[in-house]
Amino acid sequence: MTTSPPAPRTPTIAARATELSKVYGQGDTRVVALDRVSVGFGQSQFTAIMGPSGSGKSTLMHCVAGLDSFSSGSVRVGDVELGALTDRQLTKLRRDKVGFIFQAFNLLPTLTALENITLPMDLAGRTPDKEWLDSVIQMVGLSGRLTHRPAQLSGGQQQRVAVARALASQPEIVFGDEPTGNLDSRAGSEVLGFLRDSVRTLGQTVVMVTHDPVAAAYADRVVFLADGRIVDEMYEPTADAVRELMKSSDAPGFRTS
Numbered sequence: 583m584t585t586s587p588p589a590p591r592t593p594t595i596a597a598r599a600t601e602l603s604k605v606y607g608q609g610d611t612r613v614v615a616l617d618r619v620s621v622g623f624g625q626s627q628f629t630a631i632m633g634p635s636g637s638g639k640s641t642l643m644h645c646v647a648g649l650d651s652f653s654s655g656s657v658r659v660g661d662v663e664l665g666a667l668t669d670r671q672l673t674k675l676r677r678d679k680v681g682f683i684f685q686a687f688n689l690l691p692t693l694t695a696l697e698n699i700t701l702p703m704d705l706a707g708r709t710p711d712k713e714w715l716d717s718v719i720q721m722v723g724l725s726g727r728l729t730h731r732p733a734q735l736s737g738g739q740q741q742r743v744a745v746a747r748a749l750a751s752q753p754e755i756v757f758g759d760e761p762t763g764n765l766d767s768r769a770g771s772e773v774l775g776f777l778r779d780s781v782r783t784l785g786q787t788v789v790m791v792t793h794d795p796v797a798a799a800y801a802d803r804v805v806f807l808a809d810g811r812i813v814d815e816m817y818e819p820t821a822d823a824v825r826e827l828m829k830s831s832d833a834p835g836f837r838t839s
């Protein structure tokens with residue numbers, strides 16, 4: 583009997599940009615924020631996007647997440663082509679298939695932690711899957727804080743609520759733009775640990791913009807942008823390896839900070 587070698591593991595793609603360009607303004611004020619970017623984000627993978635300020639990180643995230651329109655190329659989330667959608671369909675896709683975590687926690691002050699977590703689903707008229715919700719809440723360690731309001735929680739705890747809110751609806755993909763930018767390093771590493779856990783134990787797909795090599799090291803893969811183009815990528819990054827790559831990069835912005 584012969585045994586064939588294991589097939590190479592190619593992950594299913596949760597979202598993909600193909601030849602994606604985004605141009606702001608025209609004439610003297612024309613800025614090419616994204617210049618024919620092609621990148622796929624593997625399912626159940628944690629990808630970090632890095633690059634100097636102004637390199638197009640937020641624009642890439644916003645376009646792939648359906649938050650912003652693009653000039654040319656295409657974007658696919660799951661099996662849906664975003665370019666073919668009406669505004670209404672885009673809104674529905676963002677609501678049903680995408681989770682967001684921003685630098686500012688964006689919690690509603692009058693709602694409890696639990697109400698904040700389930701708000702997007704409540705607005706969509708969807709009932710949360712109780713088992714999933716429980717495991718998310720347990721993972722981010724909020725079980726004892728569910729009736730607290732944001733003002734009664736620390737910054738780190740508020741961001742944990744925002745992480746749970748993004749995960750609650752079992753979205754196909756979760757995007758974070760500098761999700762630990764407002765946290766001290768201890769709270770930041772907790773939140774990064776939860777994001778990584780959500781990938782490892784819940785199979786979530788996460789894409790995170792960061793400028794911090796330590797944060798990037800939580801990811802499975804780092805994609806580097808400069809001037810609206812992908813200039814490099816790294817698998818199984820360490821903070822040191824990311825720092826080295828940033829130092830050796832030709833992109834001037836990489837050398838600062």
Ligand SMILES: Nc1ncnc2c1ncn2[C@@H]1O[C@H](COP(=O)(O)OP(=O)(O)O)[C@@H](O)[C@H]1O
Nearest residue numbers: 606607613615634635636637638639640641642
């Ligand atoms: N609304 C906008 N109008 C005009 N230019 C913009 C706008 N948003 C971003 N840009 C420009 O697009 C480029 C990429 O921006 P951005 O994606 O925010 O970069 P990053 O997140 O990497 O700092 C920058 O040159 C920025 O000035």
Ligand SMILES: [Mg+2]
Nearest residue numbers: 639640641759
């Ligand atoms: Mg940005």
